[in-house]
Amino acid sequence: MSKLDPNAVLVRLLRQGDTEIVTEILKDTFKGAENRLILYLLTRPCALLLLAISSSALRFLVNSFIAALVLPVFVAAFYLKLTIWRLTDNRSRSSGSRTKPGSSPTCRLWVAEWDGEILGCVARDLGSNSGQARLCRLAVSSWHRREGVGALLVREFERQAKLDGYSSVIAHVSVVSKVGVEFFKNVGYTAEDGIGIKGWLGYPISRVYVKML
Template sequence: MVKLELEHVVLRRMREDDIETVKAIIKEGCQGTENRLILHILTRPVCLLLLATISSVLRCFLHNFILALVIPVFLLIVYLKVTLPRSIGVLGTSRSYWDYVGSSYRGCQDDTLINPYSRIGGKPVPAKGKARRRTKLKPESTDATPEIIDVEREKAAGQVWVADCEGEIVACVSREGDCRQGIRRICRLVVSCWYRREGLGRLLIQGLEQRERKEGASRVYAHVPYPSAVGEAFFRKLGYRLLGEVGYDGEEEEDEEQPEKAFLGFHITKVFVKDLK
């Protein structure tokens, strides 16, 4: 691990030239998550019963106990590898990360989140030698179609925010596009392995919550992979509660947010919620 000074971290919108770096961080953070989810599904009682039934039928044709046992498990693993959304990652999202990230750099790229550790009036300290002035491109024609397409893609893709420490991207968090009035969905919080347990995740989430609160959001959801005890503990420390658990003081209503599901309808994410009132 590398000691990180949070006062030098700039929380800003992802730029177009940051995309490949952000993809690499996401891939690093998602390693092993898919395999843990597959193991979780394979060990469910209903799934074990189904595999046992298929193996019993295959024994009548193959006359080989080992093959009859291995073939169903192997085919199911291949099926899950193909169908299980690779987008689940750390927090989960319904979009593939390469499409999601690739469409999220549009919009106002000079936006920043407040870093409370910064020494300059609560505002981020610019990265040394990396500050760049963004200039607006003049439209080449009066045709408004390209701009409309960009706005729609930006709205659908959401936003990606990165933690920039002296020009190096060390963490990122994604917020999906607005789907319901006053509701936000934070997904895929990833911190580079060299900078974990330094408070970067908390810094990004709390900064994004503060921004969304100012913009009128009243509730935030986060999806955590089912076997992820670390992710669950992290969000509980930030004041999130598991959706539907006893003791949650949220409004009693039919909530549209549902856990992600996979083979046989097994839940592969837990939904956490926090009110921003």
């Protein structure tokens, strides 16, 4: 495989024929993120206490110690799988956009293309405040990570947002994504304390990063 030339990478709007490869890149980028987030929430102090109390109560109903220990964890994990991403979707809808990327001037999706190959993507939605663009669905193919593709997509996203009249960009980053946190810090975003999506028992499942344009 030839070495990637960042100057030869084209960032353009999503086309109909790009949908399949973009979907695969998104799946590959975010696979395992849900399980890591569930593990994070289940190991918070209040969650561990609640699971311990539930296990103790079950010991009076079932004869198996293992069943009493495992059943509360299984039920909690199943509940979190059903609700975690619904919380994220609701937050997106409450920001004011109910359309799919690319279906309106405010909600768009760009891809990075090099030598006919789709390298990554980034989408824009409305932020929670007026004049604010929300950066989401940032993903890069596993073959081209750490080659500057993500930073290139963010720069183009910011340029387009500024041209369209936005004054700031907001991005939600999973609390379990150390790579994501470091990336947004490196491209000039600052964390906003106390703001983010809250999940089970009130524990945050995302951090918010903001950059003024």
